[in-house]
Amino acid sequence: MAPKLSLNRLAKRFGDLxxxxxxxxxxxxxxxxxxxxxxxxxxxxxxxxxxxLEPASAGEVLLDGRAVRRPGSDRGFVFQSDNLLPWxxxxxxxxxxxxxxxxxxxxxxxxxxxxxxxxxxxxFENYFPRQxxxxxxxxxxxxRALAVDPEILLMDEPFSALDAQTREIMQTxxxxxxxxxxxxxxxxxxxIDEAVFLSxxxxxxxxxxxxxxxxxAVALPRPRALAVKRTSEFVAYxxxxxxxxxDDVRASVIEEHA
Amino acid sequence: MATVETRxxxxxxxxxxxxxxxxxxxxxxxxxxxxxxxxxxxLVSILAGLALWELISRLLVANALxxxxxxxxxxxxxxxxxxxxLGHHIAVSAAEFALGYVVACLLGIVLGFAMASSExxxxxLAPWISGLYATPTIALAPLFILWLGIGIWSKVLVVIFxxxxxxxxxTEAGLRTTSMRLIEMLRSFxxxxxxxxxxxxxxxxxxxxxAGLKLGIxxxxxxxxxxxxxxxxxxxxxLISQSADAFNxxxxxxxxxxxAVAGIVxxxxxxxxxxxxxxxxxx
Numbered sequence: 164m165a166p167k168l169s170l171n172r173l174a175k176r177f178g179d180l181x182x183x184x185x186x187x188x189x190x191x192x193x194x195x196x197x198x199x200x201x202x203x204x205x206x207x208x209x210x211x212x213x214x215x216l217e218p219a220s221a222g223e224v225l226l227d228g229r230a231v232r233r234p235g236s237d238r239g240f241v242f243q244s245d246n247l248l249p250w251x252x253x254x255x256x257x258x259x260x261x262x263x264x265x266x267x268x269x270x271x272x273x274x275x276x277x278x279x280x281x282x283x284x285x286x287f288e289n290y291f292p293r294q295x296x297x298x299x300x301x302x303x304x305x306x307r308a309l310a311v312d313p314e315i316l317l318m319d320e321p322f323s324a325l326d327a328q329t330r331e332i333m334q335t336x337x338x339x340x341x342x343x344x345x346x347x348x349x350x351x352x353x354x355i356d357e358a359v360f361l362s363x364x365x366x367x368x369x370x371x372x373x374x375x376x377x378x379x380a381v382a383l384p385r386p387r388a389l390a391v392k393r394t395s396e397f398v399a400y401x402x403x404x405x406x407x408x409x410d411d412v413r414a415s416v417i418e419e420h421a
Numbered sequence: 422m423a424t425v426e427t428r429x430x431x432x433x434x435x436x437x438x439x440x441x442x443x444x445x446x447x448x449x450x451x452x453x454x455x456x457x458x459x460x461x462x463x464l465v466s467i468l469a470g471l472a473l474w475e476l477i478s479r480l481l482v483a484n485a486l487x488x489x490x491x492x493x494x495x496x497x498x499x500x501x502x503x504x505x506x507l508g509h510h511i512a513v514s515a516a517e518f519a520l521g522y523v524v525a526c527l528l529g530i531v532l533g534f535a536m537a538s539s540e541x542x543x544x545x546l547a548p549w550i551s552g553l554y555a556t557p558t559i560a561l562a563p564l565f566i567l568w569l570g571i572g573i574w575s576k577v578l579v580v581i582f583x584x585x586x587x588x589x590x591x592t593e594a595g596l597r598t599t600s601m602r603l604i605e606m607l608r609s610f611x612x613x614x615x616x617x618x619x620x621x622x623x624x625x626x627x628x629x630x631x632a633g634l635k636l637g638i639x640x641x642x643x644x645x646x647x648x649x650x651x652x653x654x655x656x657x658x659x660l661i662s663q664s665a666d667a668f669n670x671x672x673x674x675x676x677x678x679x680x681a682v683a684g685i686v687x688x689x690x691x692x693x694x695x696x697x698x699x700x701x702x703x704x
Contacts, residue, residue, distance in 0.1 A: 214609055234611045246606040249701035250624050259620075260610040293701055311610065 521580025533592020
């Protein structure tokens with residue numbers, strides 16, 4: 164089967180700095196892929212290139228064989244900070260993607276309502292972002308990305324601003340939502356356990372330049388409950404990935420403090 | 422919620438101010454009983470101040486040539502109102518203020534838009550705007566009277582000069598401080614520059630524009646009065662200057678009180694408008 168998304172010899176330079184070099188990845192339909200790596204390995208840049216928010220310096224991104232260069236409703240982006248418009252209600256924030264595309268008919272409204280129910284925000288449609296907790300705002304962020312019915316969901320550390328307990332809940336919620344539609348997902352995270360818990364494959368990136376060090380297939384059965392995090396298989400995956408990036412992380416920590 | 426603002430506008434920076442008041446409210450949240458007590462404290466303070474004023478002017482100064490007591494001022498306002506003189510002065514000043522204020526606000530918003538959307542317009546206009554904003558243009562009032570006569574148009578021009586620049590500067594700053602993160606979010610959904618402007622820049626600039634308009638009220642009132650002092654046939658400034666010439670303190674204060682009330686009422690109106698139009702800036 165042809166890959167849903169392929170990154171071919173993708174590279175990105177900022178001035179003299181090689182941020183990404185020779186990225187070659189093929190992602191199948193419905194796969195959940197996590198990108199982990201130390202700070203500065205270019206994982207967010209990679210996601211932004213796929214989103215079309217940033218041009219690649221070389222190589223190409225193919226979605227169903229078509230090259231993508233600009234943002235489009237075939238991809239939905241879930242941001243690290245919720246980026247909700249404070250003057251819009253939950254519902255009108257969630258429907259903004261279709262609205263920008265000029266589609267706000269009954270079908271889109273129904274779909275947006277269904278998605279808000281799916282992310283657990285039924286009854287909060289007319290609330291304003293300032294009335295919601297951080298976790299609830301991230302649910303709107305997710306519903307907004309899903310509202311354009313994207314073929315690929317691009318998630319940039321969406322739970323990093325949440326406290327540890329809320330993050331765990333959001334991980335299981337994301338799993339439940341993903342099981343419903345099985346979209347192809349590219350998920351950037353710092354948390355190795357989050358990556359292992361969520362994904363089918365974890366792409367471990369190295370830094371300077373950012374490149375794929377290892378492609379770790381996670382063979383844990385689905386659906387996964389939070390208890391899977393305490394199994395020895397799970398811990399072994401986390402341990403293995405940690406050892407792959409440990410030196411890089413140490414180097415980046417030292418650099419940041421220098 | 423940290424909002425990155427590259428440039429802060431003049432006047433009340435609504436977000437920062439809101440954040441500060443939210444922080445202080447969190448530090449000591451008064452109970453309902455305490456809050457009623459606090460509200461009462463304001464009233465008591467006003468009444469005590471008026472009583473003190475009354476006492477000082479009746480007993481200490483005891484000279485109607487230098488200070489009028491609040492009761493005398495109220496009596497003067499009543500007398501002027503009954504004779505119809507006050508209504509005429511108010512009507513003239515209000516017309517001058519309203520004409521100048523509306524023209525300045527519309528023009529200021531248009532100029533602010535132009536400066537925010539075109540680098541060329543900004544480069545050309547910015548030195549004039551910031552230069553004239555810093556200049557006490559009220560000093561030009563005699564010149565305007567020379568040009569336009571002692572009727573209302575010289576005052577309208579003074580008001581325009583005083584109100585235009587804060588509105589322009591705030592509009593421009595508001596449009597320019599649109600959050601990059603939010604622009605990026607809209608772009609990710611394929612928004613056009615036009616959509617970004619109408620769905621994001623404009624609403625996020627609204628609190629700044631309102632702050633500019635609010636700032637314009639006080640400046641506009643000063644403009645009306647001072648321009649009238651330089652030369653006019655009618656208006657509250659005229660009332661004040663002719664009362665001063667006649668050492669009629671109650672009528673002088675009557676003019677001042679009417680102006681103060683007008684300023685307070687209009688500012689309160691804008692505060693209410695902010696609560697209705699931009700409720701998200703409160704917390």
